Amino acid sequence: MATLNVQIGFAKNADCVELAKLSRDYIESGLHWRWKPARLLKLIQHPDCVVITARQELSIQAFAAMEFYPRHCHLNLLATKPEFRQQGLGEALLLWLEASARIAGQEFIKLEVRCQNTAAIRFYESRGYAIQEQCVGYYDGREDAFTMVHRLMSDEQAAQRP
Numbered sequence: 436m437a438t439l440n441v442q443i444g445f446a447k448n449a450d451c452v453e454l455a456k457l458s459r460d461y462i463e464s465g466l467h468w469r470w471k472p473a474r475l476l477k478l479i480q481h482p483d484c485v486v487i488t489a490r491q492e493l494s495i496q497a498f499a500a501m502e503f504y505p506r507h508c509h510l511n512l513l514a515t516k517p518e519f520r521q522q523g524l525g526e527a528l529l530l531w532l533e534a535s536a537r538i539a540g541q542e543f544i545k546l547e548v549r550c551q552n553t554a555a556i557r558f559y560e561s562r563g564y565a566i567q568e569q570c571v572g573y574y575d576g577r578e579d580a581f582t583m584v585h586r587l588m589s590d591e592q593a594a595q596r597p
């Protein structure tokens with residue numbers, strides 16, 4: 436992994452427009468734009484969500500958003516700007532989120548990814564995420580998704596949870 440000279444921290448309210456555009460261009464490209472600025476702002480402000488950015492000085496290079504449920508976390512969004520890819524930023528954001536999920540005692544992290552997005556699928560597989568099922572027509576009724584899961588504790592540990 437290349438040496439990172441970025442700061443990872445919580446997104447600010449004012450980031451919602453840029454993050455929504457990153458989602459539109461790099462995550463939802465070719466699909467109906469669902470993650471618009473107002474929805475990103477709600478996520479940034481929601482107590483059960485974390486939205487984080489990787490920045491160099493003021494410039495956002497990558498971001499991620501995850502929601503916390505009682506037993507698991509759902510990774511909603513993750514993108515690195517094309518010019519900063521394969522330098523370890525996606526992994527750094529994922530490690531940050533996984534650490535926060537572990538501290539919260541979550542059993543697993545779940546996400547959906549477009550079946551055609553082989554780069555992201557390889558990225559998640561390299562980080563210990565496994566394909567669970569295929570959801571036909573998940574995106575706008577015309578593109579399939581894979582759900583992927585990363586377990587944070589063993590079945591035995593999960594069974595002992597209160």
Ligand SMILES: CC(C)(COP(=O)(O)OP(=O)(O)OC[C@H]1O[C@@H](n2cnc3c(N)ncnc32)[C@H](O)[C@@H]1OP(=O)(O)O)[C@@H](O)C(=O)NCCC(=O)NCCS
Pocket residue numbers: 436461462497511512513514515516519520521522523524525526527547548549552553554555557558559561
């Ligand atoms: C998927 C994505 C977030 C990865 O971000 P990144 O910053 O490039 O990832 P990293 O540099 O941390 O990669 C970590 C590891 O993942 C794997 N990986 C990353 N990109 C890959 C690719 N295009 N093909 C194969 N493996 C890849 C590699 O094993 C890599 O380790 P290495 O660099 O030591 O070989 C990025 O490609 C992206 O933004 N894609 C568009 C948006 C998207 O698809 N988001 C995910 C769906 S929500």
